[in-house]
Each structure stands twice: as C-alpha cells, then as structure tokens.
Amino acid sequence: MLEIRDLIKVYPGPVAALQGIDLEVGPGMFGLLGPNGAGKSTLMRILAGLLEPTSGQISLDGHDVTRRPELIWGRLGYLPQEFGFYPHLTGERMLRHLLGLKGVHSPAGLKSLTSELLERVNLTFAAKRKVKTYSGGMRQRLGIAQAIAGNPRLIIVDEPTAGLDPEERLRLYRLLSELAQDRIVLLSTHIVEDVATLCPRFAVIKSGRLLVRTTPTAAREALRGAIYEGAVPADRLEEFENDWHVTQAILVEGRNRVRVYEPDDAPPEGFEPVAPNLEDAYLVLMRPGSAAAVREALFKRLHDHEIAAVASEDAR
Numbered sequence: 001m002l003e004i005r006d007l008i009k010v011y012p013g014p015v016a017a018l019q020g021i022d023l024e025v026g027p028g029m030f031g032l033l034g035p036n037g038a039g040k041s042t043l044m045r046i047l048a049g050l051l052e053p054t055s056g057q058i059s060l061d062g063h064d065v066t067r068r069p070e071l072i073w074g075r076l077g078y079l080p081q082e083f084g085f086y087p088h089l090t091g092e093r094m095l096r097h098l099l100g101l102k103g104v105h106s107p108a109g110l111k112s113l114t115s116e117l118l119e120r121v122n123l124t125f126a127a128k129r130k131v132k133t134y135s136g137g138m139r140q141r142l143g144i145a146q147a148i149a150g151n152p153r154l155i156i157v158d159e160p161t162a163g164l165d166p167e168e169r170l171r172l173y174r175l176l177s178e179l180a181q182d183r184i185v186l187l188s189t190h191i192v193e194d195v196a197t198l199c200p201r202f203a204v205i206k207s208g209r210l211l212v213r214t215t216p217t218a219a220r221e222a223l224r225g226a227i228y229e230g231a232v233p234a235d236r237l238e239e240f241e242n243d244w245h246v247t248q249a250i251l252v253e254g255r256n257r258v259r260v261y262e263p264d265d266a267p268p269e270g271f272e273p274v275a276p277n278l279e280d281a282y283l284v285l286m287r288p289g290s291a292a293a294v295r296e297a298l299f300k301r302l303h304d305h306e307i308a309a310v311a312s313e314d315a316r
C-alpha cells in the first residue's frame, strides 16, 4: 500500500505545484489524471525519490519513504516522461548499462537478466539494433524493461502513451496491465482513454489538488441521465457553447456532434439522452468556471456511488 499524506511542493518563484495531496493506492493499476501543469510529474518525481517535497509524508508498505528515501529505491521502478537514451548503443547494451546504474543484481548475471527483460517487453528481436532506430513504442518498452528490473513493488509511469501510434499504445496497455497483476502501477496521464482502458481506480488532479478519487464506472454513473447528444451547425457552435455546458464537440462525417451536460432535464431541442463516458465526467470536472454547484452536485453523486462501490466490494 502506498500512502501519501498532506504532500506539498513549492518551487522557487514561488509556484505551489502540490497543495496538500492525500492519497492511498493499493495493488493494481491506479491512474492519476490531470491536464498539463496539474502537478503530475512533480508528484511522480517526489514518489520516485528524485525531488524533495516541501512537506508531507509518503509511506510504502508501512515504511516512511520521506525520511529514508533509500528504502524505496530497491522497491521502485520509474519510467520518466523524458526517458534519456544513448542512441548509438544497441538496446541490449543500453539496458545492461541502465541495470548497472540501478545496481540491480542477478544470480545468473546481468547478461542473462538483460535477455530475460527484453523478452518480457517483447524486444528480443531488436536487442542488437541501435536504439536510434527504435520506434516510440519500442523505446517506451525498453524504458519499462529497466523499470521492472529487480521486481519492484511500485512502478511509476509518467505519461507513457504520448506520441505512440494506436498499435503501439495497445501493446503498451497490455504490458502495463500485465505488470499490474501483482504490484502497484501508478500511471500519470492527461489522456482519458488511458484511464478508461487500464485503471479500475483513478484520481483527478488539477492545480496541485486532488479533485476526486473514484472509479471509471462511478464517474460515468454520476452523470447518468444528464448527458445529451445532438447535431449543431458549424456556424452556430460558438454561440451554442456559450449557452450550454458542452462536454465534447466532435466532427462525424463532416458534421458537428455535440454532447452537453444538462442535469435539470431540459436538454437543447432535438438532443437525445446518451450513455455518459469518462471523457464527459472529466470535462465536467475540468471546465474552467463551471459553476461550483455543478461540481458539488457531481461530487455528491460521485461520493454516493463511491460509497456504494466500496460497500459492494466489502460485501463480496
């Protein structure tokens, strides 16, 4: 269990990047979802022991990490947002080098551990190729290989899917969900689909604060009956967005399909009720200036559903 208590980080400036984060994360995949600048990387880097918090506590399996960060290093794998590469090394050489830096030992030697890890992330075929010839997805998998070396309890993955094509993204999703079967995997992302695909639990962070901690199902349920979809002509879209709480506006076959949040049972003319998706819930939470009452109503629904979800889990 990873426990974070009242974590604060103020950068010189001052920039209050984390304004008191409280979070408990158990085994499995957990998503930390938030827009750019929300404080995700700051939190990930503090958890990885690369950055000191201004104040607060972190413990992993009961060990206080903030006081003795060396306790976490052996139990932690970290894939940073910008994973540094030595482009002229082969994948195999680079991985072996990283394992050496990390101080990972293996009874059978680093060479065989390297082969084992490359196999695990499906890169054996490219072991002898220079890293500069790797695709974005292959580089991420090499990053995962070094992160999982030493079989850590906690793996931290910061924005791993940015820049991957759909096939590479799917492959990474599979690998991450496999890894989450017997450890904590903390995934930071600004992409709602990453959370919808992978995470049975997630938290939303904005401006250094956690807005909500919930499950994708509860978040969708909280909006049931309040999301409507319809067509809006392109020349009316801007005006429409001023009048309604739009969660998504996408082009389908050249026409604007628009989804709105309307909790009071009074949708725009011609709009039909639809099943809410996670993107709707996220955008209702994120909308700048969205009335405090909207958020409060949503939080209340989320809270009720969260309690129901936990109760049904306990009953099992």
Ligand code: ADP
Binding pocket: 011, 012, 013, 015, 016, 017, 034, 035, 036, 037, 038, 039, 040, 041, 042, 043
């Ligand atoms: P995210 O990963 O969610 O995009 P970050 O943790 O990178 O967010 O940043 C959170 C806030 O802290 C932003 O306002 C960012 O500009 C600021 N910030 C990040 N790193 C530094 C730094 N080294 N010095 C000053 N401000 C920083």
